[in-house]
Amino acid sequence: MKDSLDLNVIREQITNLDQDLLSLFAKRRSLTLNVAKSKAHQVRPVRDQQREQELLVRLIQQGKKEGLDAHYVTNIFQTIIEDSVLNQQAYLQQLKNPNIKTPTVSVAFLGDKGSYSYLASYRYFSRRAEEIIEFGCDSFSGILHQVESGTVDYGMLPIENTSSGSINEVYDLLQHTNLSIVGELSQPIDHCLLTAVNSSLDKIDTIYAHAQPVQQCSNFLAKQEGIRIEYCDSSAQAMQKAAELKQANIAVMGSEEGGKLYELLSLTKSIANQQENHTRFILVARKPVDVAEQIPAKTTLILATGQNPGELVDCLLVLKQHGINMTKLESRPIQGRPWEEMFYIDLEANLKSAKMQDCLTELTQLTRFIKVLGCYASEQIKPTKVPAQHQ
Template identity: 65%
Template sequence: MTEPHYSLDDIRENVTHIDNEILKLLAERRQLSLAVAKSKIQTAKPVRDQEREHALLLRLIERGKEEQLDAQYVTQIFHTIIEDSVLYQQAYLQKLTNPDSLQPTARVSFLGAKGSYSHLASRHYFSKKQTKLVELSCNTFRDVLHVVENGHADYGVLPIENTSSGSINEVYDLLQHTSLSIVGEITESIEHCLLTAVDTQLEQIDTLYSHPQPHQQCSEFLHALGGIKQEYCSSTAEAMQKVAELKQPNVAAIGNATSGELYGLTALKGNIANQQENYTRFIVVARKPVNVTPLIPAKTTLIMSTAQQAGSLVECLLVLRNHHINMTKLESRPVIGNPWEEMFYVDVEENLKSELMQSALEELTQLTRFIKVLGCYPSENVKPTDVEI
C-alpha cells in the first residue's frame, strides 16, 4: 500500500494548523497557571515548587522519548514554559499586592530612540505585565531619572550591569542622589552585530559607531580589526541612525540585528561580543516603592557607607551571613566630594519586610555611617530547574 502524496502547500497547511493548536494550548496552560496562583493565595504557598518542577521535567523527558523527541529539546521548551508560568503568576500576585499600581497604560523613559537595548528591555518587561506603553526616549541616564522624578514618566528603565563589561558606573552614581525606588528588574540577552547600510566587506570598515558600553563589550573583535576608528554615541539607536544617514561602505554600527532593520541596516557580522553569552541586567525605577508578596522571590537593594577603619565592611557583610541572607551583588563607588570614601551598593535575595531582613537592617544601621534602601522588588531571574539529561 503506497503512502498518500502531499504537496508542499498541503504540508505547510498542516504545519500551520499544528502551530495554531500549540498556541491555543499554551494559552490554556497559562490560564491554568493563573488558577494555580489563586489557589496559592489561600494556602500561602510560594509560587515556585522546584521539587515538583523537577519531577515534571523528568516525566516529560520520558514521555518525549516515546514520541522520538530529544531530551534536551523537551527540556529547553519546558524551561521556557515554566519561566513564563512563574513570571505570569508573579505579575498577577504583585497586582493584587499593589492595587494602586494597576494601570492599563504606563509612561516609560529609557535611553536612546526606538531600537536601543534599553527600549527593547522596556518593551519586554512591560509586555509581561500586560501593560501598554507610552515611550519616552532620553539622551542620557540622568534624563531617564529626571523625567520620572518630575512626574512626566511613571517608570524609568536603566542598565545596571553586563556580564562582559561589568557594572555601569554612571547609573550607580546617579542612584546615590535620586529619590526614586527600584521596583523591578529584567535581564536581557545582548546580541551585538556589525550593522551596515550598504553592501560592503568587513575589510572596508574603518569607522564604527556605538554607545561606549558595546564598544567595551566587543573590544576583542575591534582589536582584531586593527586601526578602527571608534565613534561614541549616546545610544545604540543613535549609532544606527547615524550609519543609516551616512550610507557609506566604510562605516558600521554595533547593535541588535532586529533593531537595525528599523533603520534599514543589515548585519554584516554577528556574535561579535567578547562573551558568547552576553547579558545586561536592567532595573526599573518609580516614584513610589512597591510591596512584594512573600509568595514570590524578592530582592532588596541598599547603599551604605561604613566607618573608615579596618574591618568595617567585613562586619557589615557578616551581619548578612549570620542572618543567612544571600548577597548577589557588592559594588563600591567613590563618594563625590569626599576623597577615598566609598559608598557600597548591595543586592540581597530577601524581602524587605521579612523578619530576617528587618533584623539585619537594625544591626547594619548601628554599624554604618549611612544606609538607605533603594528598593525591594520581585526577582525576575527564574533559574531553570536542573535535570540530568
Template identity: 55%
Template sequence: MPKQELEEIRKKITSLDSDLLSLLATRQGLTNQVAETKVKNQIPVRDQAREEQLLIRLIKQGQKAGLDPHYVTQLFHVIIEDSVLNQQAMLARWANPGSEKPLNRVAFLGDKGSYSYLATQKYFSRRPGELLEIGCQSFVEIINKVESGEADFAVLPIENTSSGSINEVYDQLQHTRLSIVGELTHPIKHALLVSDGVEISKIKTLYAHPQVFAQCSHFLAELGNVEVKPCDSTSAAMIVVNELRSGEVAAIGSEAGGSLYGLKAIKSNLANQKENHSRFIVVASDSVKVPLQVPAKTTLIMSTVQKPGALVEALLVLRENQINMTKLESRPITGNPWEEMFYLDVEGNIADGPMQNAMEALRGMTRYFKVLGCYPIEEISPTKIAAVNALME
C-alpha cells in the same frame, strides 16, 4: 505533484501550530488559577520538586513518542519559566492594588532599537496597560523624567557580564529619591550593522556606545585601523549610519534594532564574551510590596564608619541572618575624598524577619543606610533534574 504534497503537509503543520497555541493559552489560564490558590494559602510560587517530577514524566512520555529528551527539556523549561513569571506578575499586582495604569510612560536610553528600548519592550510585555516610550540621551535625563512626573518608570542598565558595572547609573542612584521596583536580564548580541552592499574591508569609521566598544574590544583589535566614534546610545549609532548611507561606515548594535533603520548585519557575535548579558533595573517614584511567596531581591546603599574592619563587620550581619549577597559595588562619595558608598544586592524581602533584623543592625552600625528598593527576582533558574543523565542514556 511534489509541490502539491508539500503544500498539503504545510497546511497540516499550520493547523497543528494553531492547536498548540490554543493549548498553551489554555495552560496559561490554568496557571493563573494556580496563582489565585497560592495567594489565598500563602504557598510559594515555585515548587522545584514538583517541577522535577513533571519534567521526568514528560521526558519519558516524549521518548515513547520518539522525541529527543533535550528537546522536551528545553521546551518545557521555557513553558515553566513563562508560568512562573506570569504567576509572579499576578501576585505582585494583587499585593499592590491601584498600581495598574492604562498607560505606562517609560523613559530609557536612546531611541527605538537601542538595547534599553528592547529591554523596556520585554519587561512591560508582561504588565497591563499600553506602553508610551520616552527615549532619552543621558542617564540624568532619564532620572529627571521620572522625578518630574513626565514618566512613570525608567529602565536603566546597571551591569554587563563583559564590561562590568555601569558606574554612572550607580552614581545617579546615590542621589535620587526613586525606588527600584523591578529588574531583568537581557541578552546582548552585538552585530556589525551596515547599509546594503557595504563590505567589511571598506569600513573606515565605526559608531557605537562606549560600553559597546569596551565589550567588543577584541573585535576592534582584529578590525585594524578603523576610527571609532562614541555615541549616546546604540540607536544613535544606527541613526547616524542610516543617514550617512556611506560604504565606509558601520554601527555596532543588535540585529533587531538595526532592522528598524534599514541596516543589515554582516558579522555577528562581536562581544569578547559570547554569553553576553546586561542587567537592567526599573525605577519608579513609589516602592512596591513583594509578596512573601515571590523570590525577592533588595538593593541597599551604606557608608561605614572609618575604622579597620568596619565593612567586614557589616557584611557579617548578612551571614548571621543567612542572607545571600549577590553584588557588592563601591563608589566614591562626592565631596568626601577617599570615602566610599557601598551598594549591595541581597536575596531577601524587607517584609521578612531575617531581612528586618539585618537592616536594623546595619542602621545601628553605619554612618548612612538606605534601602533603594525591594523587588521580584525575574531571572528564573531552569529546573534541575537529578536523574536526567540516566533518563537520556
C-alpha cells in the same frame, strides 16, 4: 509539479500545527494564572522546583518515546516554565499593589526605539501593561530627571553586564536620588554588526556605537584593521545614523532585533567577547512597591561605614548571622570625600520580612549612613536542573 504540490501540502500542515501549538500555549498560560489565583491568599512560593524537575523528567521520558531529543524537550519546557513563573509573579504583584495597576505606562529609557533599554522596557512591561508610552533620553541622569519630575511613571536603567561589569555612572547617580528600585530584568545581549546596505566586512572603515558595546566587543574590534569608531549616546542613535547615511563603508553595533526597526541588515552576528552576554536592568519609580510573600524578593541598599578596620566585615557578618544571601557588593567613591566609599548591596530578602528588619536594625548601629534603595520581585529565573541520567 507533484513534488511542488506535496511540498505546499506539507507546509500547510506545518502552519496548521503551529497555530494549534499557539492555542495550546495560550491555554496552558491561562491555567498557570489560575494556579496563581489559587495561591493569592496562601503564603506558598510560586515555584516548586522539585515538582518542576519531576515534570521535566517525565516529559523527557515521554519525548524519547516520540523520538524527541532530551535537550530539545528540556529547552522548550524550561522556557515555558520561566514564562509561567514570570506571569504568576506579575499577577501576584498587581494584587499586592492595586493602586498602580493601569493599562498604560510611560517609561523613560536611554536612546530611541531599537536601543537595548528600549527592548528591555517592552519585555518587562509586556506582562503588565497594554500600552507603553515611550520617552527616549540621551543620558542616565535625564532618565532619572524625567521620573523625579513626574513626566513619566518609570525609568529603565542598565546596572551591570556580564562582560563589561558594573555601569558606574548609574551607581553614582543612585546615591543622589529619592527614587525607588521597583523591578529588575536580565536582558540577553547579542551584539551584531549591522549595515544599511548590502556590504562586506572588508569594506567597513567606520563603526557607529555606544561605549558599552565597544567595550563588550573589544576582541572582535582588535582583529579589525583600519576601522574608526564613532561614539554615540546610545545604540539607537548609532542605528539612526547608519540608516540615514546608507553607505557600504559604515556599520553599527547593536542588536539584530533593534536593527530591524531601522531596516538594517545583519553583517556579522555574535561579536561580543562572551557568548553568554546579559545586561541586568533596574526599574525605578517615585514610590516603592510591596512584594508579595510568595515571590522571591531582592532588597538593594547603600551604606557607608567608618574608617576603622573590619567595619565592612562586621556588616557582612550580620547578613550571615541572619541567613541573608548577598548577590552583589559594589563600592563607589563618595563625591567630595576622598578615599571614602559607599557600598551597594543586593540581598535575597523581602524588606518586610522579620529577618530583614532585624538585620537593618543591627546594620544601622554599625554604619554612618544606610539607605534602602528598593525592594522588588526578582526576575532572574534560574532554570530547573535535570538529573544527568535523564539528559
